[in-house]
Amino acid sequence: MRKLLGRIGFGLSVLVLISPAILVFLWMLSLSMKTELDNTAFPPVFIPNPVTWSNYAEVFSRNDFFLYAWNSVVVSFSATGIALLLGVPAGYGIAKMRAIRLAGLILIARITPGLSYLIPLFLLFQWLGLTGTLWPIIITHLVITLPIVVWVMISFFEGLPAELEEAALVDGATIWQAFRHVAMPLARPGITVACILSFIFSWNNFIFAVVLAGRETRTLPVAVNNMLTFEQISWGPLSAAALLVTAPVLILTLLAQKQIVAGLTAGGVKGA
Amino acid sequence: MTSRRNYARRYVWFVVPAAFAVVATILFPWLFTIYVSAFDWRLGGAREWVGFANYTKLFTDERFGWAMLRTLIYTAMAVVFPLILGLAAALVFNQKFPLRGLARTVFILPMMATPVAVALVWTMMFHPQLGVLNWLLAQVGIPPSMWVYSPDTVIPTLVVVEVWHWTPLVMLLILGGLASLPGDPYEAAKIDGATPLQCFWHITLPLLAPYIVVALIIRTIDALKAFDTIYVITQGGPGSASETINIFLYLQAFAFYNVGYASAVVVVFFAIILALAALLMWTRQRVRV
Numbered sequence: 001m002r003k004l005l006g007r008i009g010f011g012l013s014v015l016v017l018i019s020p021a022i023l024v025f026l027w028m029l030s031l032s033m034k035t036e037l038d039n040t041a042f043p044p045v046f047i048p049n050p051v052t053w054s055n056y057a058e059v060f061s062r063n064d065f066f067l068y069a070w071n072s073v074v075v076s077f078s079a080t081g082i083a084l085l086l087g088v089p090a091g092y093g094i095a096k097m098r099a100i101r102l103a104g105l106i107l108i109a110r111i112t113p114g115l116s117y118l119i120p121l122f123l124l125f126q127w128l129g130l131t132g133t134l135w136p137i138i139i140t141h142l143v144i145t146l147p148i149v150v151w152v153m154i155s156f157f158e159g160l161p162a163e164l165e166e167a168a169l170v171d172g173a174t175i176w177q178a179f180r181h182v183a184m185p186l187a188r189p190g191i192t193v194a195c196i197l198s199f200i201f202s203w204n205n206f207i208f209a210v211v212l213a214g215r216e217t218r219t220l221p222v223a224v225n226n227m228l229t230f231e232q233i234s235w236g237p238l239s240a241a242a243l244l245v246t247a248p249v250l251i252l253t254l255l256a257q258k259q260i261v262a263g264l265t266a267g268g269v270k271g272a
Numbered sequence: 273m274t275s276r277r278n279y280a281r282r283y284v285w286f287v288v289p290a291a292f293a294v295v296a297t298i299l300f301p302w303l304f305t306i307y308v309s310a311f312d313w314r315l316g317g318a319r320e321w322v323g324f325a326n327y328t329k330l331f332t333d334e335r336f337g338w339a340m341l342r343t344l345i346y347t348a349m350a351v352v353f354p355l356i357l358g359l360a361a362a363l364v365f366n367q368k369f370p371l372r373g374l375a376r377t378v379f380i381l382p383m384m385a386t387p388v389a390v391a392l393v394w395t396m397m398f399h400p401q402l403g404v405l406n407w408l409l410a411q412v413g414i415p416p417s418m419w420v421y422s423p424d425t426v427i428p429t430l431v432v433v434e435v436w437h438w439t440p441l442v443m444l445l446i447l448g449g450l451a452s453l454p455g456d457p458y459e460a461a462k463i464d465g466a467t468p469l470q471c472f473w474h475i476t477l478p479l480l481a482p483y484i485v486v487a488l489i490i491r492t493i494d495a496l497k498a499f500d501t502i503y504v505i506t507q508g509g510p511g512s513a514s515e516t517i518n519i520f521l522y523l524q525a526f527a528f529y530n531v532g533y534a535s536a537v538v539v540v541f542f543a544i545i546l547a548l549a550a551l552l553m554w555t556r557q558r559v560r561v
Contacts, residue, residue, distance in 0.1 A: 014369065017361050018378045020436055025381065027404060028393045044404045086290040093286025102287065109298045111549050113497040115521050116538040117297070119531050120304035122315075143297050150290060175282055204386045206500045211526055221388035225504055228392055235396050242389035253384040257377040260384070264441065265448040 025250075031239035032056070039235040055236035059244065067216070068223040074134055075209075075219055076202040079141035083149045083198050088191060091153025092179055103154060109147045114207040117143055122211060132214050140208040145198035152197065152263050156190025157183065193263035196256050200249050220245045302542075305535045313532035315525075326536035335512070336537065339520040342427060343496065346516055349431040350438075350495035355487060357435065358442025359480075363472075365443065366450040380440040387437065391504035394433050395420070398505075420506050423513035430514055433501050438494060442487045449483030450476075489552040496545055517541050 031039055032055050033048040059065050094102055117140065125136040164186070165178045173181070184191075209219040218226070224241045253260060309326055313319040330336055365376050382390065397405045398419035406416040419429045457475045466474070499518040502508070508515035508523065515523075517537070525534035 010364075010367070010369065013364055014375055017364060018375055021378055021382050021440075024390065024393060024397075024436070025385075027397065028389075031393070031396065040402050042402055042407065044402075044407050082293075086293050089286040090290030093283040096283040096286070097280040099280075099287070102291075106294070108546075109294070111493045111497075111545060112298075112542060113499070113518060113521075113538075113545070115499065115518055115525075116305060116542055117301045119308060119525050119535055119538065120301040121297070123304070123308070123531070124300075139297060142293060146290065146293060146297075179286070200384060204384075204388075206386075206388050206504075210503075211522075221386055224392065225388050228395065228504070238392055239396070242386075242392045246386040246389035249384055249386055250381060253381060254377060257373070257380070261376075261380070261444060264444050 028239050028243050031235050032243050034236060036234065036236055052236075055240035056244075058237045059241045065223070065241070065244075068218050068220050071134060071137075071213075071217060072203060072220040075137050075141060076199050078134075078138045079145045079202045080195060080198045082138070083142060083145035084191065084195060087146050087149030087194070088153050088184070088187075089179065091150045092157050092183060092187075094150070095154050095157035103151075106147045106150050109143065110151075114143070114205075118208065118211050125212065131212070132217065134217050136212045137209050137217065137219065140212060141202045141205060143208075144201050144205060148198045148201060149194040152194040153187065153190055156187050156193075160186050189259070192256075193259045196252065196259055197263045200252060200260075203249055305538050308532055309535035309539050311532040313530075313535075315529035315531050317529070319532070322532070326533050327540070329533065330536055330540060335515075336520060338512070339515050339517050342514065343516040343518075346427055346431060346434075346498070347492060347495040349428065350434040350498065351488065351491045353431065353435045354439040354442045354491055355484065357439045358487065359446055359484070361439065361443040362446035362450055363476075365447055380444065382437050383440040387500040388504050390437065391433065391501040394501070395505050398429065420514070421510060423510055426506060426510065426514045430502055430505065433505070434495065434498060437501065438491065441494075442491060445487040445490065446480060446483050449480050453479050485552070485555055489549065492552065493545065493549060496548075 030046060030048055033051050033053070034045060035050075035052050035054075038045040038048070093099075121136070121140055125131055125139075130136050160183060165182045168178045168182045169175065204221065205219075206221040206225070209217075209222045210225070213219060213222055224238075224245050227238055227241055310321060310323055311319045312322045312325070361379065365372065365379070369375075397403050398421070400406060400416060400418050400421055403419070405419065409416060417429075418425055420426045453476065457479075458471060461471050461475060497518070498516070499522070502514060502516060502519060503522065506514045508519040521534055521537050521541070524530045524537060
């Protein structure tokens with residue numbers, strides 16, 4: 001009997017722990033599927049009845065939603081791709097050289113508030129005439145993605161056994177070949193982790209684009225925030241847009257939770 | 273020693289491209305910020321060398337002082353609550369129970385979600401007349417709150433969002449620690465007849481200390497950096513009741529175009545963060561030994 005009570009208590013505590021997360025996302029979903037009348041009703045209407053898709057239709061039909069979605073895709077993929085290109089070899093080099101100080105420098109990038117990069121980079125981009133393109137946003141996102149990739153890759157390469165590469169070197173391979181054909185295939189799980197995390201934190205980033213983006217170069221988080229500023233209470237479309245922005249990331253988290261947990265606990269990394 | 277050096281040096285070229293990017297996007301901004309902070313520099317306007325005038329202005333600027341104080345209060349709350357809740361959650365998720373993987377994934381969803389998107393939903397929930405939160409309070413007999421619409425409650429309310437958002441990260445970091453705990457001390461304690469609470473207090477907590485300190489460091493830095501949700505939900509308002517350093521900084525630089533003054537704020541703020549991080553790292557080393 002006591003055991004049963006303990007079990008029920010434990011089950012309840014799990015429920016208490018996860019309900020704030022579930023309820024906020026469910027409320028978001030509910031708001032996005034109700035009419036404006038139901039959304040502003042008091043007491044609140046919880047279950048959408050009738051269910052309406054007009055909020056989503058409204059988001060798609062105006063606000064250049066597809067342009068901003070495309071911008072977000074281009075920025076996140078480019079920032080992740082460039083970070084992998086630069087960061088995977090760098091993580092390998094740092095792990096091989098045991099360059100702890102260099103790793104420390106990258107850690108400092110992790111603790112700097114994103115805003116502190118923006119003033120100088122803003123002036124620089126103006127001077128280079130890059131404003132109005134996506135480049136400033138991609139380049140600033142490297143501030144987030146590159147440290148994530150380097151940090152995750154260092155811990156993965158350090159965990160690999162050195163014997164295989166040494167055997168390749170003895171057989172006459174160059175260090176580049178040893179990296180390319182021996183270490184990198186072994187580190188593929190690490191690259192996946194780095195790729196997922198850097199994509200998510202680039203996709204979620206708001207601070208760089210809110211300052212650097214022009215009308216045509218907004219990313220989704222900035223575009224959605226602008227909806228709030230200009231239309232005070234139109235909760236349905238706003239929730240629909242917010243849900244569309246965060247849905248890719250939530251789905252990715254559900255699909256790749258193992259990799260994400262491994263990567264986050266490895267370095268305790270997170271975006272700016 | 274020499275051969276080991278030479279061996280290491282061959283790998284320098286792996287790091288050079290990334291180092292170049294780090295210099296361009298991270299090191300250059302720091303140096304340039306220090307340079308800009310010595311000017312009365314208007315965005316798109318005149319600039320004039322003023323030396324340390326921006327820094328002296330900072331120490332007499334009451335608005336900056338209040339922003340600093342608010343940031344410290346916000347940070348203190350946004351560190352303590354996630355640490356306590358995160359520790360509790362980690363203890364729960366360390367047990368075996370059905371659907372644990374799914375429950376843990378759901379629990380970490382808030383930290384992966386797009387901050388702007390969740391901030392918008394919270395804004396709607398905080399609405400004093402139409403928001404769902406005041407309705408929920410009414411159901412349990414608590415009078416309605418003004419949430420982010422009153423200067424008295426805005427900071428604690430923003431902390432609620434921060435706690436919701438970042439407790440999962442603390443949970444993950446401490447869960448990693450729990451997974452690596454040795455089993456022997458518990459067996460010995462069990463034989464000696466220790467209660468579960470005694471086990472937790474005398475074995476688990478001391479062994480977890482290094483992980484808790486790491487979580488503390490990360491949480492402190494992230495709380496100091498908090499910008500997105502505050503900016504989206506209140507933009508520093510009502511009045512300037514939730515204007516933290518980051519919001520102050522943003523307004524100075526990109527609303528008032530005082531980039532020189534804002535750069536001085538960056539330098540001071542960054543020095544504080546660095547000092548705090550160094551202090552916490554030092555604590556961490558002490559805890560390890």
